[in-house]
Amino acid sequence: MEMTGGDPGSGSGSGYSWAELSSTLMSMLFVWSMVQQYLPFSLNDLLAPITRRLLAFVNPYVTVTIDEHASEYFGRSEAYLSAEAYLGEKFGGRASRLRAEPVDLGSDRVSLALDDHEEVADHFRGAKVWWSKSSKTVRRRGDPWSSHRSVIDEERRSYPLTFHRRHRGLVETAYLPHVLAEGRVVAERKRQRSLFTNGAGSEDGWTHVKMDHPSTFATLAMDPEKKQQIIEDLEMFRDGKEYYASVGKAWKRGYLLYGPPGTGKSTMIAAMANFLDYDVYDLELTAVKSNTELRRLFIETTGRSIIVIEDIDCSVDLTGKRSRKKQGKKLRNKRPNRDDDDDGKVTLSGLLNTIDGLWSACGGERIIVFTTNHKKKLDPALIRRGRMDMHIEMSYCSFEGFNVLAKNYLGVTNHELFGKIRRLLEEVDISPADVAENLMTRSKKKDVDTILENLAKVLEQAKEAALAKASLAKDKKDNDQEESDDDDSIDNEGDEVSHFNESEEMEDDYKKKNKKSLFRVLAKVFTCN
Numbered sequence: 085m086e087m088t089g090g091d092p093g094s095g096s097g098s099g100y101s102w103a104e105l106s107s108t109l110m111s112m113l114f115v116w117s118m119v120q121q122y123l124p125f126s127l128n129d130l131l132a133p134i135t136r137r138l139l140a141f142v143n144p145y146v147t148v149t150i151d152e153h154a155s156e157y158f159g160r161s162e163a164y165l166s167a168e169a170y171l172g173e174k175f176g177g178r179a180s181r182l183r184a185e186p187v188d189l190g191s192d193r194v195s196l197a198l199d200d201h202e203e204v205a206d207h208f209r210g211a212k213v214w215w216s217k218s219s220k221t222v223r224r225r226g227d228p229w230s231s232h233r234s235v236i237d238e239e240r241r242s243y244p245l246t247f248h249r250r251h252r253g254l255v256e257t258a259y260l261p262h263v264l265a266e267g268r269v270v271a272e273r274k275r276q277r278s279l280f281t282n283g284a285g286s287e288d289g290w291t292h293v294k295m296d297h298p299s300t301f302a303t304l305a306m307d308p309e310k311k312q313q314i315i316e317d318l319e320m321f322r323d324g325k326e327y328y329a330s331v332g333k334a335w336k337r338g339y340l341l342y343g344p345p346g347t348g349k350s351t352m353i354a355a356m357a358n359f360l361d362y363d364v365y366d367l368e369l370t371a372v373k374s375n376t377e378l379r380r381l382f383i384e385t386t387g388r389s390i391i392v393i394e395d396i397d398c399s400v401d402l403t404g405k406r407s408r409k410k411q412g413k414k415l416r417n418k419r420p421n422r423d424d425d426d427d428g429k430v431t432l433s434g435l436l437n438t439i440d441g442l443w444s445a446c447g448g449e450r451i452i453v454f455t456t457n458h459k460k461k462l463d464p465a466l467i468r469r470g471r472m473d474m475h476i477e478m479s480y481c482s483f484e485g486f487n488v489l490a491k492n493y494l495g496v497t498n499h500e501l502f503g504k505i506r507r508l509l510e511e512v513d514i515s516p517a518d519v520a521e522n523l524m525t526r527s528k529k530k531d532v533d534t535i536l537e538n539l540a541k542v543l544e545q546a547k548e549a550a551l552a553k554a555s556l557a558k559d560k561k562d563n564d565q566e567e568s569d570d571d572d573s574i575d576n577e578g579d580e581v582s583h584f585n586e587s588e589e590m591e592d593d594y595k596k597k598n599k600k601s602l603f604r605v606l607a608k609v610f611t612c613n
């Protein structure tokens with residue numbers, strides 16, 4: 085906000101004639117501008133402060149300007165948005181020129197704001213103030229971090245607020261806080277949550293649609309205790325503005341969701357966003373061309389949002405292990421460094437620096453969520469506490485999880501087959517996605533008995549398949565062991581050990597994936613019968 089002496093525009097002041105004063109001022113200014121043209125520059129400079137003081141003496145009005153952008157490269161300022169919401173709500177029915185904007189993409193609701201150069205008078209505790217709306221085109225450099233110095237013309241709007249200087253204290257301490265608080269309430273009421281995505285062909289970074297995902301914590305199948313812990317953690321975060329300020333921490337929190345495919349990681353993110361009433365920024369890292377672009381995308385996110393990077397291990401070559409292996413042993417202990425910049429792709433250090441930069445530079449609460457199927461493959465620096473504060477494992481379907489799904493999909497909380505299904509779920513790894521798929525009714529007539537019987541059959545088949553695989557794997561391991569006992573010349577160097585472990589781990593994941601597809605096949609066979 086900027087405060088200057090100024091002109092209240094039309095309307096009557098309190099206690100004397102504004103029209104008289106206005107015409108006197110106009111005449112003075114006119115004469116002064118004529119005289120100025122004939123004065124040398126140095127004299128003009130000398131007289132400028134005196135002129136300003138003289139004008140302030142004869143013009144008792146002060147103007148405070150609320151700009152659309154607090155800083156050149158940041159989004160629209162919160163103060164501006166609040167003032168806009170306040171004025172739209174209060175004068176929407178009275179101002180003669182208004183601008184209608186859809187509340188959101190695809191929305192049929194519109195919000196009303198004052199049109200450019202429109203003016204309205206407001207009254208507050210006996211004081212009269214004038215709001216107007218002005219706009220100007222500014223020329224600014226494009227991306228501040230980019231080496232390409234493009235220049236962009238941008239329309240910048242502002243709300244100048246004018247009042248008599250004797251109301252200055254009232255405006256500063258009571259009226260403006262009142263406008264901002266009221267505006268925030270109105271904006272909150274009208275707000276429609278959005279799902280932002282990048283890489284949709286838009287040059288400007290994010291594009292958004294209405295966020296409309298039905299997932300809630302009530303419909304999420306997982307261990308109830310763990311679920312409660314997460315809900316409490318989110319509540320602590322949401323209501324923790326003062327706490328975060330008091331301990332000197334940025335109001336941000338990171339969650340790492342890991343677990344096999346189909347266990348509800350993406351579903352959990354939607355439930356989190358619905359619970360907190362936050363926007364979601366789904367960041368597709370493979371579509372980000374450089375660290376520079378990544379920084380810009382992060383900075384463009386707004387407060388009260390969840391920034392999501394799904395399958396972080398697959399997105400880019402971010403895993404320390406993999407990159408180190410590629411670069412050779414010499415680099416094994418190298419920490420991600422701050423200097424490696426834009427070489428045309430996002431790097432681990434670029435991502436770390438961007439997160440840390442966002443954490444310290446941007447106000448407003450933000451959550452960042454990474455998801456992965458392979459937690460062990462991630463560089464520890466990426467997921468250390470402080471960046472990823474809470475690590476949440478999403479696991480195969482438990483009986484408690486099944487109960488939630490049965491209630492969601494079939495509307496049942498008990499059945500004679502529940503006991504059997506419980507025992508099978510304890511022995512078989514099946515994802516909630518696969519259970520959900522089996523619980524989907526294929527016809528209008530919901531035959532709960534048949535559906536649950538089919539699920540029990542799928543679980544039994546899966547159990548047999550798993551046993552057969554385990555016995556095959558055991559035979560293979562015994563064979564390998566015999567062969568390796570025969571060969572004493574193997575060099576058990578650390579790197580090779582870790583390589584061996586990793587390939588084993590990958591094989592494990594591969595097995596799990598196969599098991600999952602096996603479930604899918606079985607599910608299909610049974611649902612077709």
Ligand SMILES: Nc1ncnc2c1ncn2[C@@H]1O[C@H](COP(=O)(O)OP(=O)(O)OP(=O)(O)O)[C@@H](O)[C@H]1O
Nearest residue numbers: 303304305344345346347348349350351516517520
């Ligand atoms: N825990 C769960 N609770 C309720 N529904 C679930 C759960 N897990 C999976 N589902 C169902 O399965 C579908 C797929 O789940 P989701 O996309 O969340 O899995 P994911 O863990 O993100 O998998 P991936 O690792 O492949 O991304 C969801 O649309 C949802 O219907």
Ligand SMILES: [Mg+2]
Nearest residue numbers: 349350394455
């Ligand atoms: Mg997912």
